Amino acid sequence: MTSRRNFLRSSAAGLFGAALVSRAQAASLPEAPLMDSPDMAPPLYPTNGRPYNPVATLNGWTLPWRMKDGWKEFHLVAEPVRRQMAPGMTANLWGYNGQSPGPTIECVEGDKLRIFVTNKLPEHTTIHWHGILLPNGMDGVGGLTQPQIPVGKTFVYEFQMKKSGTFMYHPHADEMVQMAMGMMGFLVVHPRDPKFMRVDRDFVFLLNAYDIDPGSYTPRVNTMLDFNLWSWNSRVFPGIDPFVVRKGDRVRIRFGNLTMTNHPIHMHGHDFEVTCTDGGWVPKSARWPEVTVDVAVGQMRAFEFVADAPGDWAIHCHKSHHVMNAMGHNVPTMIGVDHRGVAEKIMRLVPDYMVMGERGMADMGEMEMPLPDNTLPMMTGAGPFGPLEMGGMFSVVKVREGLARTDYQDPGWYKHPPGTVAHEWAGQAPRAERKAPAPREEVTVNVRKPSGHAGH
Numbered sequence: 001m002t003s004r005r006n007f008l009r010s011s012a013a014g015l016f017g018a019a020l021v022s023r024a025q026a027a028s029l030p031e032a033p034l035m036d037s038p039d040m041a042p043p044l045y046p047t048n049g050r051p052y053n054p055v056a057t058l059n060g061w062t063l064p065w066r067m068k069d070g071w072k073e074f075h076l077v078a079e080p081v082r083r084q085m086a087p088g089m090t091a092n093l094w095g096y097n098g099q100s101p102g103p104t105i106e107c108v109e110g111d112k113l114r115i116f117v118t119n120k121l122p123e124h125t126t127i128h129w130h131g132i133l134l135p136n137g138m139d140g141v142g143g144l145t146q147p148q149i150p151v152g153k154t155f156v157y158e159f160q161m162k163k164s165g166t167f168m169y170h171p172h173a174d175e176m177v178q179m180a181m182g183m184m185g186f187l188v189v190h191p192r193d194p195k196f197m198r199v200d201r202d203f204v205f206l207l208n209a210y211d212i213d214p215g216s217y218t219p220r221v222n223t224m225l226d227f228n229l230w231s232w233n234s235r236v237f238p239g240i241d242p243f244v245v246r247k248g249d250r251v252r253i254r255f256g257n258l259t260m261t262n263h264p265i266h267m268h269g270h271d272f273e274v275t276c277t278d279g280g281w282v283p284k285s286a287r288w289p290e291v292t293v294d295v296a297v298g299q300m301r302a303f304e305f306v307a308d309a310p311g312d313w314a315i316h317c318h319k320s321h322h323v324m325n326a327m328g329h330n331v332p333t334m335i336g337v338d339h340r341g342v343a344e345k346i347m348r349l350v351p352d353y354m355v356m357g358e359r360g361m362a363d364m365g366e367m368e369m370p371l372p373d374n375t376l377p378m379m380t381g382a383g384p385f386g387p388l389e390m391g392g393m394f395s396v397v398k399v400r401e402g403l404a405r406t407d408y409q410d411p412g413w414y415k416h417p418p419g420t421v422a423h424e425w426a427g428q429a430p431r432a433e434r435k436a437p438a439p440r441e442e443v444t445v446n447v448r449k450p451s452g453h454a455g456h
């Protein structure tokens with residue numbers, strides 16, 4: 001068995017924790033599997049090591065490993081990728097093993113992990129293991145705890161999992177660029193006792209954000225706050241997988257926020273309790289019921305609920321600009337302005353011109369606007385009752401009776417029992433009484449808007 005000391009001594013950069021892989025070790029690198037589909041892979045049940053209930057990664061997958069001398073060996077390849085963010089729009093991103101985000105890494109409390117990281121980016125990188133308690137030299141902060149991983153080189157990280165929980169990985173090298181390009185992933189450490197915090201379905205996703213001009217493919221990497229694509233696992237509605245659950249299941253949803261702003265995540269139809277943060281499990285006595293939980297920048301939250309209400313329940317960020325796609329954030333408000341005819345005339349001259357309707361923006365949900373190539377409509381998606389007028393961070397929890405335990409296939413739209421859908425009132429219309437407006441008084445108002453509210 002290779003002891004840690006021997007391992008480090010044999011390596012060229014042995015003084016540092018994260019070490020450059022020597023030629024002899026490189027000959028025996030574990031395979032680095034690739035994923036080219038944006039669909040959710042079925043949970044990966046472990047074939048060796050301690051048993052656990054695997055997670056389901058939205059529009060993602062779990063990285064297979066090999067067992068070698070008591071170590072679980074994984075191989076991540078940092079590289080440019082093409083990610084379909086929703087049908088009709090693809091982005092040039094950076095990620096791992098063919099996708100952004102990278103594959104989910106799953107292991108068990110007590111496991112010894114050896115993670116090889118090969119850098120196929122055009123610049124150096126590192127990986128920081130967010131929330132993991134590990135030796136300082138394995139922490140992945142370029143320049144501080146290790147040399148950067150040069151282009152074309154492979155480094156190795158080794159640490160033992162001291163506790164179970166939900167963690168993330170991302171570069172700590174040219175961070176602004178590399179995270180704006182989509183480099184991140186999840187690391188789930190399952191409890192040693194599979195009965196501890198057991199759930200029937202366990203979903204994970206990362207919140208990320210991009211600034212990709214309509215018609216273009218590559219994110220602007222210098223954007224600080226004003227992103228225009230708000231995504232879960234680098235997907236936007238209607239490209240985000242539904243959360244398919246069986247009625248009666250105990251469900252956990254874990255999400256980490258690697259955007260530059262907070263996101264109040266709201267789920268309809270059930271209440272839930274936050275049971276885990278990136279710091280660890282929340283004791284029962286410290287939990288309270290919620291239907292919305294805010295997740296700050298760099299945080300992870302996991303909530304749990306019993307899926308006892310069949311239906312299609314929306315789950316989304318409650319910031320209304322985060323359930324919209326790229327087009328039209330600079331459109332002026334036109335409510336109450338009669339501009340009939342004007343838009344049509346301008347559109348004849350400028351085909352991409354868009355103007356907000358005088359009744360609101362809902363018309364845009366069904367509008368057949370000519371859009372630049374590789375651009376998603378701002379509000380889109382069709383439901384069983386019409387346009388959904390959504391985009392960005394929006395999906396649906398689909399609770400169904402009688403699903404198989406391992407069935408994550410989209411069951412289609414919920415069929416409501418007769419008489420349970422909001423409907424038009426068929427009786428006499430009520431009289432609309434309105435108070436007369438108060439007479440206008442002559443008041444001079446000096447309004448000064450507060451500043452510094454941009455970008456949220």
Ligand SMILES: [Cu+2]
Nearest residue numbers: 263317319322
């Ligand atoms: Cu949000």
